Structures are given as structure tokens and as C-alpha cells.
Amino acid sequence: MLEIENIEVSYHHTVQALRGLSLHVGPGEIVALLGTNGAGKTTTLKAASNLLALEYGALEAGRIRFDGKDTRGMAPDALVRAGLFHVREGRRIFAEMSVEENLIAASYALEGRGAAPDFERVYAFFPRLAERRGQVAGYLSGGEQQMLAFGRAMVARPRMILMDEPSLGLAPKVVEEIFEAIRRFNAEEGVTILLVEQNAAVAFSVASRAYVMEHGQIVMEGDVAKLRDDPDIRDFYLGMGAGGSFRAVKHYKRRKRWLS
Ligand SMILES: Nc1ncnc2c1ncn2[C@@H]1O[C@H](COP(=O)(O)OP(=O)(O)OP(=O)(O)O)[C@@H](O)[C@H]1O
Numbered sequence: 001m002l003e004i005e006n007i008e009v010s011y012h013h014t015v016q017a018l019r020g021l022s023l024h025v026g027p028g029e030i031v032a033l034l035g036t037n038g039a040g041k042t043t044t045l046k047a048a049s050n051l052l053a054l055e056y057g058a059l060e061a062g063r064i065r066f067d068g069k070d071t072r073g074m075a076p077d078a079l080v081r082a083g084l085f086h087v088r089e090g091r092r093i094f095a096e097m098s099v100e101e102n103l104i105a106a107s108y109a110l111e112g113r114g115a116a117p118d119f120e121r122v123y124a125f126f127p128r129l130a131e132r133r134g135q136v137a138g139y140l141s142g143g144e145q146q147m148l149a150f151g152r153a154m155v156a157r158p159r160m161i162l163m164d165e166p167s168l169g170l171a172p173k174v175v176e177e178i179f180e181a182i183r184r185f186n187a188e189e190g191v192t193i194l195l196v197e198q199n200a201a202v203a204f205s206v207a208s209r210a211y212v213m214e215h216g217q218i219v220m221e222g223d224v225a226k227l228r229d230d231p232d233i234r235d236f237y238l239g240m241g242a243g244g245s246f247r248a249v250k251h252y253k254r255r256k257r258w259l260s
Pocket residue numbers: 011012015016017035036037038039040041042043044055089198
């Protein structure tokens with residue numbers, strides 16, 4: 001469904017963010033992409049959804065195919081209409097608009113596809129959004145904003161979602177709720193998901209395969225069942241090893257809060 005082959009990406013023609021990265025996601029799969037700060041996870045998703053140009057980034061080598069078609073030159077909104085939806089890092093919702101208006105805005109993706117937007121489906125997944133449908137989105141809690149960002153993706157009826165760190169900064173109970181929705185949406189609608197996460201434990205709870213990246217390259221890949229037992233994964237991503245990794249995770253979270 002999504003094939004990324006040997007891509008190299010730079011920003012401003014100077015900062016090289018991806019160095020020959022390859023990964024693939026098959027139809028119906030949930031695949032996790034893990035990696036520490038600055039590894040290039042978000043850049044990988046932006047390359048797939050053709051959003052690099054917005055930030056003076058460029059795909060300098062390699063190729064990306066969605067549904068067998070080379071995505072080079074496809075406008076981001078054309079990719080959305082083709083069924084690829086990117087839920088971006090930091091929950092980019094329209095803060096001054098209501099919950100429902102945010103969902104309505106996402107239905108542009110259905111233009112020319114002969115499908116009506118189904119907001120009730122979103123509300124069935126996230127009853128809290130139904131209760132707050134008339135409320136201004138900027139005043140929602142972080143968890144509710146993440147639900148809304150996901151809901152906007154649902155409205156667009158994608159066949160594949162690129163999801164960037166949905167668990168970031170959220171309480172464990174809310175994370176659980178969102179990941180249950182990810183699992184259900186995949187199981188019930190057959191939507192393929194590439195899930196970027198720093199929290200390997202929650203990513204592994206829904207994914208069947210995972211890739212680990214460092215410095216713009218994939219350094220490890222495999223079935224989740226196998227990766228769970230890998231000593232490096234346990235140490236650095238599951239917080240089960242010596243103190244160093246725990247410190248790294250704490251530091252990461254702190255930096256992330258400054259950004260949001
Ligand atoms: N718009 C940009 N302009 C210049 N450099 C960028 C830009 N976005 C990312 N980079 C650089 O590219 C590299 C990869 O960044 P990216 O955001 O893809 O990492 P990430 O794995 O998503 O990290 P994080 O976990 O912090 O979100 C980093 O070195 C970063 O500084």
C-alpha cells in the first residue's frame with residue numbers, strides 16, 4: 001500500500017534528515033515507526049504526504065509509492081482524496097472553530113468522491129466529542145484535541161492514516177482510549193495505519209510490525225512479538241533496562257512540552 005524506497009530528504013538543501021530510508025506498509029496493517037528525538041520520524045511522514053515543500057524540505061533521492069503509484073508531484077490534497085490522510089504532530093485543529101466545524105472542514109476531502117461525511121461515526125468512536133460538538137476546539141483538553149484530530153481523519157474516509165505521536169503528553173487513560181479507537185478503526189474499517197510513536201509500549205499494543213529509526217535510517221525492523229524481546233528495544237524503548245533509557249525518555253517528554 002505504501003512503499004518508501006531509499007529516500008533521502010534534506011531541509012534548505014543543507015540539513016540531511018533522511019539517509020536512504022526504506023519501509024513498506026501492506027494493506028490492513030498497523031505498523032509502528034519508533035525512534036528518538038530528531039531521528040526523522042515526522043520527516044518520513046511528511047515525505048509520504050508530500051508536505052516537505054511547505055518547510056523547505058525536498059525529496060532528493062529514492063521514491064515513494066502509494067497504491068503502486070509514484071507520489072512525486074501529487075499535491076497534498078490530491079493525496080488526501082486518493083485516501084492517504086496525515087494526522088500531524090501537535091494535533092493541528094482549528095482552535096477558533098467548534099468541534100463540528102472542524103469535522104465539516106475535513107469533509108473537503110470527500111469532494112468528487114460521491115460520499116457524504118459521517119460525523120455520527122466519529123461521535124460513536126468518541127462520545128466526548130459528541131457532548132462538545134458546539135464547543136470551541138481550542139478549549140478542549142489535550143486528549144479531546146487528539147480525538148478531534150483523529151476524527152477529522154475519519155471524516156475524510158482514508159484508506160491509510162499516517163499518525164504522528166498520538167500519545168504525546170496525554171494521561172495513560174486517555175492514551176488507552178485513543179489506542180483502542182486506532183485498533184477498532186483498523187479492525188472495523190480495514191484502514192491501514194503507519195503509527196509514529198516514542199511510546200513503544202502503547203505502539204506495540206496495536207501494531208503487528210515495527211521499524212526503529214536513528215539518524216535518518218532504519219536500524220531495526222521486525223514483528224512486534226519479536227521486537228518486544230529484543231534487549232535494545234527493552235532497554236531504550238520499553239524502559240525495562242538500566243537507568244539511562246529512562247532518563248532519555250524523561251528528557252524527551254520535557255522538550256516536547258516546551259514545543260506544544
Ligand atoms: N522544517 C525543518 N527545517 C529544518 N530542519 C528540520 C525541519 N524539520 C525537521 N528538521 C530536522 O530534521 C531532523 C529530523 O526531524 P524530525 O522532526 O523528522 O524528527 P522526529 O523523529 O520526528 O523527532 P521528534 O521525536 O522530536 O518529533 C532533525 O535533525 C530536525 O532538526
